[in-house]
Amino acid sequence: MLVNGKHYRTVWLEGHIVNMINQPVIPHRFEIHQCMNYKETAEAISNMIVRGAGAIGATAGFAVAQAVFEASENDGFTFIENAVNVIRNTRPTAQNLFYAVNRVHNVIKDYGTGGVIQKEVRKKAVAEASAIADEDAVSCQRIGKLGASLIEDRCRILTHCNAGWLAFVDWGSALSPIYTAKREGKRVFVWVDETRPRCQGSRLTAWELKEEQINFVVITDNASGFFMKRHEVDMVIVGSDRIARNGDAANKIGTYEKAVIAKENDIPFYVAAPTSTIDWDCPSGDDIPIEERSEQEVLGIVGRDENDHIRTVYITPKGIKVRNPAFDITPAEYITAIITEKGIIKPDELKKLSKDQD
């Protein structure tokens, strides 16, 4: 998408350097963060310099390719296996991470049997990681086209967290149908949940929508039920970090509440995600691991002070305990349909898409 008139992807490989938009400083600054080796890239995933299902996946793929570059100067195969483990352990919930790591890992399994092959394998790793990123962008664009068919003129859409282009390589999942609908000439309005603790809604989704000149207001997470009950929300679209075989979907903490309130008020609730988000080995939402993140995210909040400096303020008494699950599970029964690049599918029909039939 465009930033100040220039096209950017969220993450991209340049030689052996992984470049990414530095997300914690948005909307206050726009900066490119560079990772010189796989460890720096893995840290950028853990620290959420890059975040969002597809963006984590593409970054993880690039990180494995980076490890292959580094391997020849180290101890080859063992180095790569170790790197793959480090990258896998950066975030537990997002399926796209495992999907991408596995794909790149598969093409480099011959690594270490000779100098010529090493060069060949390096090429293959880069090609596979780049393909994952490209496919992510293409899938998200397709999700936009399919999803836009659900959006009528003057539609008022609620979204939670950020499943825009910053969460993928380009276009996004939940926001892609909105971008497409706008380009088709439909008037759309977006309710943006701020999405505590990290405020991906008020920071990232708001920034994206502002750049795309789409009408929106930011509300606290507490207020979305108020507007749903008053019939001021026509549909909800969110992203997902992992979808189980039965259609249960993990997404940013708070999504479950929005889904229940939407159902209670007869508002369609859509999950938009590329099929790389589906974990076919995962029978149900109960089997999806939920990441619990640092207490610091709840104790404080990061923002821009009156001098435009980025700083943290703390909002609790000192020395108290908090809990900070980063995701929750929305059971399939609350999901009207899942918007994928392969079609708009009811959760209980997900198995029709199963990888055996791909």
Add this chain to the structure above:
Amino acid sequence: MLVNGKHYRTVWLEGHIVNMINQPVIPHRFEIHQCMNYKETAEAISNMIVRGAGAIGATAGFAVAQAVFEASENDGFTFIENAVNVIRNTRPTAQNLFYAVNRVHNVIKDYGTGGVIQKEVRKKAVAEASAIADEDAVSCQRIGKLGASLIEDRCRILTHCNAGWLAFVDWGSALSPIYTAKREGKRVFVWVDETRPRCQGSRLTAWELKEEQINFVVITDNASGFFMKRHEVDMVIVGSDRIARNGDAANKIGTYEKAVIAKENDIPFYVAAPTSTIDWDCPSGDDIPIEERSEQEVLGIVGRDENDHIRTVYITPKGIKVRNPAFDITPAEYITAIITEKGIIKPDELKKLSKDQD
């Protein structure tokens, strides 16, 4: 309740000065804010130096008494009528405000008919305002005793916003049963929603519970559904700012969502409030006016920086729009019972308490 071993009420009258605990600076500082005249007291209500249903009510009562002090130096009756209007217009949702203003206003209706009567009327105004504050404390203590009967040993209670003693004159409504249960020797644990935008949960409820040495954790508003769905919440208790005749209850924005999620997960959902919160002239929740507060509360957040200074940081792009309703309505169907000083009552039996039968 005790602060550093000394008993405090949230608000009290000393001569013609209204004293109150300065709530926006809690938990970072403990300060008493003094209002020298009714206008300062009215401003303290608008600016939420004092907030919470019962505390607003008691403060408003004191403000009317203050206006009576000031009236003799001004133009008597007209001055008071004007003051009453100013005080009434500070906050639109909390019923306790109108309840208290009306009560003090009623005893001073003879004002202005002579010097002796003026002195008498001043006494009456102070007596009535003080009675309202005292009754609030007594009612809340009684709510604590009745409500504690619902709390079993090892109970895990979720609360939203602050309906503790800071929201009343003493004891509180939602937290009073928890304080009483603790004193009865029961082990209780409290899930504290942070309650954006003003964080009354993470600031005020957390501070109160810490002072009372009650086990709690603070969570983001998004996380309470997660813990309810995992059966880690045994009951929900919240306060209310106005209860309609049909049992619908207005409370801090986000309460409606908690009530729906509680019902979905078969968790009892209690509203704790003195009967002064019931608006007998209000047929249903649809008739309760909902205050929409400043955009600043959503654009930014107030906290303590690394040098213990209180400051605001901003979490959205510049120049965007927000919406900020301060309350929502929980329909009676989601409320298991209302804990009042006169008994624990199912919402549809509220009419039995009607003022005609008092």
